[in-house]
Amino acid sequence: MPPAIRVSQVVKRYGALTALDGVDLEIAQGEFFGLLGPNGAGKTTLISALAGLVRADAGTLSVMGHDVVSDYRAARRLLGVVPQELVFDPFFTVRETLRFQSGYFGIRGNEAWIEEILEALDLKGKADVNMRRLSGGMKRRVLVGQALVHRPPVIVLDEPTAGVDVELRQSLWAFIRRLNRDGHTIVLTTHYLEEAESLCSRIAMLKQGRVIALDSTANLLARFSGPTLAVRLPEGAVLPEELAAHGHPAEGGLVRFALSGWGEVETILAALRRSGVTPLDMELAKPDLEQVFMGMMQGAR
Amino acid sequence: MIGFRTLLHKELLRFWKVSFQTVAAPVLTALLYLLVFSHALEDHVRVYTDVSYTAFLVPGLVMMSVLQNAFANSSSSLIQGKVGGGIVFVLLPPISYREFYLAYVLAAVVRGIVVGLGVLAVTLWFADLRLAAPLWIVVFSLLGGAVLGSLGVIAGIWADKFDQIAAFQNFIIMPLTFLSGVFYSIHSLPPFWQEVSRFNPVFYLIDGFRHGFFGVSDVSPWMSLSVACACLLVLAVATLALLRSGYKLRA
Numbered sequence: 256m257p258p259a260i261r262v263s264q265v266v267k268r269y270g271a272l273t274a275l276d277g278v279d280l281e282i283a284q285g286e287f288f289g290l291l292g293p294n295g296a297g298k299t300t301l302i303s304a305l306a307g308l309v310r311a312d313a314g315t316l317s318v319m320g321h322d323v324v325s326d327y328r329a330a331r332r333l334l335g336v337v338p339q340e341l342v343f344d345p346f347f348t349v350r351e352t353l354r355f356q357s358g359y360f361g362i363r364g365n366e367a368w369i370e371e372i373l374e375a376l377d378l379k380g381k382a383d384v385n386m387r388r389l390s391g392g393m394k395r396r397v398l399v400g401q402a403l404v405h406r407p408p409v410i411v412l413d414e415p416t417a418g419v420d421v422e423l424r425q426s427l428w429a430f431i432r433r434l435n436r437d438g439h440t441i442v443l444t445t446h447y448l449e450e451a452e453s454l455c456s457r458i459a460m461l462k463q464g465r466v467i468a469l470d471s472t473a474n475l476l477a478r479f480s481g482p483t484l485a486v487r488l489p490e491g492a493v494l495p496e497e498l499a500a501h502g503h504p505a506e507g508g509l510v511r512f513a514l515s516g517w518g519e520v521e522t523i524l525a526a527l528r529r530s531g532v533t534p535l536d537m538e539l540a541k542p543d544l545e546q547v548f549m550g551m552m553q554g555a556r
Numbered sequence: 557m558i559g560f561r562t563l564l565h566k567e568l569l570r571f572w573k574v575s576f577q578t579v580a581a582p583v584l585t586a587l588l589y590l591l592v593f594s595h596a597l598e599d600h601v602r603v604y605t606d607v608s609y610t611a612f613l614v615p616g617l618v619m620m621s622v623l624q625n626a627f628a629n630s631s632s633s634l635i636q637g638k639v640g641g642g643i644v645f646v647l648l649p650p651i652s653y654r655e656f657y658l659a660y661v662l663a664a665v666v667r668g669i670v671v672g673l674g675v676l677a678v679t680l681w682f683a684d685l686r687l688a689a690p691l692w693i694v695v696f697s698l699l700g701g702a703v704l705g706s707l708g709v710i711a712g713i714w715a716d717k718f719d720q721i722a723a724f725q726n727f728i729i730m731p732l733t734f735l736s737g738v739f740y741s742i743h744s745l746p747p748f749w750q751e752v753s754r755f756n757p758v759f760y761l762i763d764g765f766r767h768g769f770f771g772v773s774d775v776s777p778w779m780s781l782s783v784a785c786a787c788l789l790v791l792a793v794a795t796l797a798l799l800r801s802g803y804k805l806r807a
Binding site: 306307308309310327328329331332334336338340342343344345346347355356357358359360361362363401405 | 557558559561562563565566569570573574640641642644645646647648649650651652802806807
């Protein structure tokens with residue numbers, strides 16, 4: 256079984272700027288994969304190279320084993336891309352837009368699937384409305400629909416929830432999750448790290464055109480982040496000696512402890528009790544991707 | 557094949573949905589040219605002995621409309637797609653370069669001919685036209701539309717903004733069509749300009765087209781046919797090479 260996506264040694268330069276600097280990546284079929292990185296890290300360039308919208312200067316990319324240059328027709332048939340920009344064809348209605356997109360992929364009589372897409376993306380009521388008259392969120396949903404008309408096994412979404420309200424975001428993710436359960440490989444870029452954390456099983460972090468981390472989400476969290484306990488102490492209270500080295504002052508008068516496990520919470524609270532300090536406030540934080548992300552981006556500077 | 561047919565259908569709908577601007581407007585423009593020029597020149601210019609100036613002018617205006625609108629169709633579709641970003645929808649699917657080229661050029665030919673027929677319909681009333689050799693009319697309108705449609709694809713690929721298309725149109729297409737014998741026979745020009753006109757491919761398109769109506773022309777229609785075919789061949793090869801290289805569209 257070929258990987259859904261294989262990227263090997265891909266380089267792309269724009270004049271003096273190196274957008275992709277030897278990227279290697281392999282995504283297995285059926286994965287829910289996250290591609291993270293700050294603006295300008297090369298995420299969109301990588302997706303564009305995969306979709307044939309950009310030619311790599313060196314290296315090769317393939318979709319389900321089909322090279323995106325030499326075997327572009329097969330590769331494109333297997334790939335659905337939701338572009339980042341809110342683009343649309345102003346001459347047509349939602350339904351026409353989806354029908355045309357089907358036709359471009361060589362599919363005729365796709366009405367049943369188009370209906371299903373309209374239903375799943377909550378666009379039924381707008382099916383015969385001109386694209387120009389849709390709100391941003393609706394245009395975004397049409398873009399998702401356009402990427403799915405040919406039932407591609409590999410779906411790439413470039414920041415699909417940018418500018419989309421919370422309710423819609425939830426229903427969009429429910430739909431994408433369903434596609435993933437049905438066997439579609441999903442590749443996602445997003446700025447919302449909590450989205451990536453809850454959805455993606457594996458994550459690559461890109462910085463300045465290089466992959467600086469590539470691992471399962473759980474491993475990344477375990478390696479670069481951990482649970483924390485933060486307590487707010489009463490005015491004038493002093494940390495007991497045994498904790499002083501361990502706690503770090505944090506924002507809002509909190510003292511934060513990095514925990515090696517949840518059991519450590521009790522040890523810390525016991526030490527506070529022994530020294531007669533009663534915390535005013537307390538919060539527990541699970542490991543999160545934001546910490547990992549910030550750490551990686553600063554560390555790799 | 558379905559991909560190609562869909563793209564062609566989309567390109568046709570694109571101009572047809574705004575036909576007031578893409579068909580009616582150029583027909584009106586041509587009609588104005590006819591009214592002004594025939595009024596001013598009818599009694600002063602006679603190109604062929606048994607053809608009135610107005611009758612001479614009509615095929616020229618028809619062909620000029622075919623050419624300009626064929627160019628406008630492919631170039632504006634591509635530049636709109638590029639500026640608005642909607643071009644990705646035709647770049648992402650597995651449409652081959654040939655299909656892509658053919659769809660844009662065919663749509664351009666259709667738009668050119670639709671406008672040409674419109675011009676013919678409204679100007680017919682003003683002039684007595686003959687149909688000496690209708691096959692030439694068909695051949696040259698198809699070829700002319702395809703030549704300018706191809707140029708439109710090239711311009712659309714090359715340009716990054718609307719003004720660059722406008723510049724291409726104003727500084728290349730307009731002079732080529734105006735200085736090609738739409739309004740006059742090149743035999744009425746001084747020898748030097750006659751020679752220059754012979755390097756203008758649009759001259760052959762219009763001259764051959766006019767031959768279909770009157771059975772007379774400045775050069776043999778076979779000569780015009782050869783030039784038109786050669787131009788189309790060169791442009792088609794060049795456009796396909798551009799598309800294959802990914803120039804600008806897939807940079």
